[in-house]
Amino acid sequence: MNDKVSRYNIEIENDNCILLYNTLSNKILPISFKDYASIETLLEYLPEFQGIYPNLYNAFKKSGFIINQEFDELAFIKLENKKRIYCHNNYRITINPTLDCNLKCWYCSVNYTGAKHNKEKMSDDVITNINNHIQFLATTQNAKSITLDWFGGEPLMYFDEVISKISNFTKNIALKNNVTFSQIITTNATLLNIDRIKQMRDHNFAFFQITLDGNEQRHNEIKYYSDKRGTYKDIVNNINLICEFIPNVQIVLRINYDMQTLKNIQDILNDISENSKRCITIDFQRVWQVQCTDEIRQLLQKAKEDIKKSGFRSGFWAYRPQTFQRCYADSFHYYVINFNGKIFKCTARDYGEDKVIGILQPSGIIDWNDGLLGKIYESMPFENERCEKCNMLPICMGPCVQKNYDARVYKGSVPCLYEKAEYSLSSYVIDQARYRNLIK
Incomplete structure (x- = not known):
């Protein structure tokens, strides 16, 4: 057997079924409570699952709930x-x-x-x-x-x-x-x-x-x-x-x-x-x-x-499936030009001298503060044990690069977005299932 169960499967209980959601593929499968009791066990014994329910097994593979043994999901997320x-x-x-x-x-x-x-x-x-x-x-x-x-x-x-x-x-x-x-x-x-x-x-x-x-x-x-x-x-x-x-x-x-x-x-x-x-x-x-x-x-x-x-x-702005970054400002080709020509990374921070990442020159070329940029991009926000083990990582991607940098500079903990999220993950998945006409 060359297959394994995805690490990013999440079970959401709805009124009359289980919604199986994969945070990497962004796929949802509604399964009755009765059927899921059997399937949950079979997910631990994939050869038996494939033998008993070949069509359902293939549907699970197609939707990313079951993947090839050689596929490293975390490495794929880091690459994307x-x-x-x-x-x-x-x-x-x-x-x-x-x-x-x-x-x-x-x-x-x-x-x-x-x-x-x-x-x-x-x-x-x-x-x-x-x-x-x-x-x-x-x-x-x-x-x-x-x-x-x-x-x-x-x-x-x-x-x-x-x-x-x-x-x-x-x-x-x-x-x-x-x-x-x-x-x-x-x-x-x-x-x-x-x-x-x-x-x-x-x-x-x-x-x-x-x-x-x-x-x-x-x-x-x-x-x-x-x-x-x-x-x-x-x-x-x-x-x-x-x-x-x-x-x-x-x-x-x-x-x-x-x-x-x-x-x-x-x-x-x-x-x-x-x-x-x-x-x-x-x-x-x-x-x-x-x-x-x-x-x-x-x-x-x-x-x-x-x-x-x-x-x-x-929108459910806390949940960003298949974007593979927390914020548009994480992009290296995103920056803020203030009215005075000073360059910053984020509009959600003050425009203090300690946050200047560059100066726009008359030539149109930016004189970059490579030292500060190097610190901001020293590591990706999700490259820590808590984020890498979390099955919600693909729809979260950790905090933005600015918050990650702040946590390192001020010796704080890397903030977890979902600890203060106004919308629960279950609300999001149920809403998406309704939008896709998978449930009523």
């Missing part, structure tokens, strides 16, 4: 991870035109010191340096694709002065050099209008992340203009306009939630137009000051059910 991190010419560059914002949300500018607003903006010199860098990637580094990811601060504060100048240049360079070009933006969406949305469409903006902080009443208590007017209606209206004027756009509607927000989720769903539903994936993010309790988890599960009934999609 290295390919995702290093072996490609796809560049994703986050650009901060400013760290300033036209709104002053309490959870950003007051309690999160790393996000305090800086009123400086990107200079023309830095804009020129970025354009030179993009030309360098397209012509010298043979970039296959370039994605510009606008962040801040509120990047749309300087749409004409910064975003348009770099976007126009990049689009032309990409076209001349057969480079795929797309753009992403994280914005509060208050500075949008029809003309600007049309310009963004023409500049290859294909992905937006926009945040709401609850229904209209709750949101307006948190996000408001300087004259205290609420922003909710403007944001929702602009979301609907984006979906109307940009074909095939994708919007992640991030909902920062506490307990009260989750109780009123239906109010938000009712305000989004029917046409916009096809564009939107809802992403719940717990306000970091709020503890994850059992009551929160139950409300979150109900909110996800309401979302599905209303025709929206929602």
Whole structure:
């Protein structure tokens, strides 16, 4: 017998069956309780399993629950991870035109010191340096694709002065050099209008992340203009306009939630137009000051059910099957260009001097801080005993490279994502089984 049982099989008990899930192949097999009692035993005696149920055995092999004896699953995962991190010419560059914002949300500018607003903006010199860098990637580094990811601060504060100048240049360079070009933006969406949305469409903006902080009443208590007017209606209206004027756009509607927000989720769903539903994936993010309790988890599960009934999609962002990396920022060809030309690895950390991984030069070439980069990529986040023994590794891949580096520098433990996950693995697998029409 040249076969063995995969180390990444997980049993999930549902109402009337067992869902056998393989975290590496991302396959699900529903099996009745009665049948599974026999199969569970036969998995310890594969020759007998193959002899008694040859068709089922082949189905198990095809789906990755049973594998060839010589196949080293962990080595395969490590190889795929290295390919995702290093072996490609796809560049994703986050650009901060400013760290300033036209709104002053309490959870950003007051309690999160790393996000305090800086009123400086990107200079023309830095804009020129970025354009030179993009030309360098397209012509010298043979970039296959370039994605510009606008962040801040509120990047749309300087749409004409910064975003348009770099976007126009990049689009032309990409076209001349057969480079795929797309753009992403994280914005509060208050500075949008029809003309600007049309310009963004023409500049290859294909992905937006926009945040709401609850229904209209709750949101307006948190996000408001300087004259205290609420922003909710403007944001929702602009979301609907984006979906109307940009074909095939994708919007992640991030909902920062506490307990009260989750109780009123239906109010938000009712305000989004029917046409916009096809564009939107809802992403719940717990306000970091709020503890994850059992009551929160139950409300979150109900909110996800309401979302599905209303025709929206929602993601299980903790679970990332077959991506083989924790975060897009883990890629060696991902980095952040701050408004002043300093290069960083992550937008979820402050922009302190100790975190500078490079300086953008006038030539467009980055003077890399190889010492710091070497430490960040010294080891992959999952290369530790706990992660390597975990049967959830393929859908997790450990913490991101930044958290792994922080744990090593500050002598802390490598954080386990699932210890604080709002969604249980069983909820995820059951949801996926329903989505694939494997169960009702």
